[in-house]
Amino acid sequence: MATNEKTLNDLFHDTLKDIYYAEKQILKALPKMAKAAQAPELTAAFQKHHTETEGQIERLEKVFELIGKRPQGKPCEAILGILDEGKEIMEEFKGAVALDAGLVAGAQAVEHYEMARYGTLKTWATTLGLPEAAKLLDQTLQEETKTGQILTQLGDRGLNKKAA
Known part of the structure; x- marks a missing residue:
């Protein structure tokens, strides 16, 4: 019976944990x-995004604070599946010319998942009257979008051709 009483607030918090x-x-x-x-430029892109991700986690912690909840994760099967695919590519294509193209493809899958999540969370934050949370989520959405574009450019500029 209680499941029918779940609100957009509950969904927002649940997706935030995800x-x-x-x-x-x-x-x-x-x-x-x-x-x-x-490729050195791909290594650099992953290193840069690692630093960005640390900042994104801090932003999420601020959003948790804004809604009066402690920062907490909840296992996300979707991201685990995407990351497992990436691990498989790293193992199966180790040393192969197609490795970097596979890494780019895997990283793009991660970025697209994140863009979908952050876009939704930003919209819900706005709907719930949480402008500060919406602003923080939008900052991350912009970073994820930019990272997705960088990965596309790396693929287009030669990593895919090298793999062919």
Whole structure:
């Protein structure tokens, strides 16, 4: 019976826990991806995004604070699946010409997942009358979008051609 009483506030908090968990997992995966990358510019992009992700986690912690909840993650099967695919690529294509193209593709899947989550959370924060939270979430959404564009450019500028 109680499940029918869940509100947008509950959904917002639940999704916040989901992306918080996801960001922590991504933070762990990025150094491995940077180490696996063969092209120096891809290594640099992963290292830069690692630093950004630390800031994104801090922003999420501020959003938790704004809604009076303690920062807490909840296992997110979606991100675990995407990161597992990335691990498989790193293992199966280690040393291969297609490795970097595979890393870019895996990282783009992560970025697109994050963009979907942050876009939704920003909209819900606005709907719930949380302008400060919406602003913090939008900052992260802009960073994720920019990272997605950088990855696309790296792929287009030659990592995909090298793999062919």
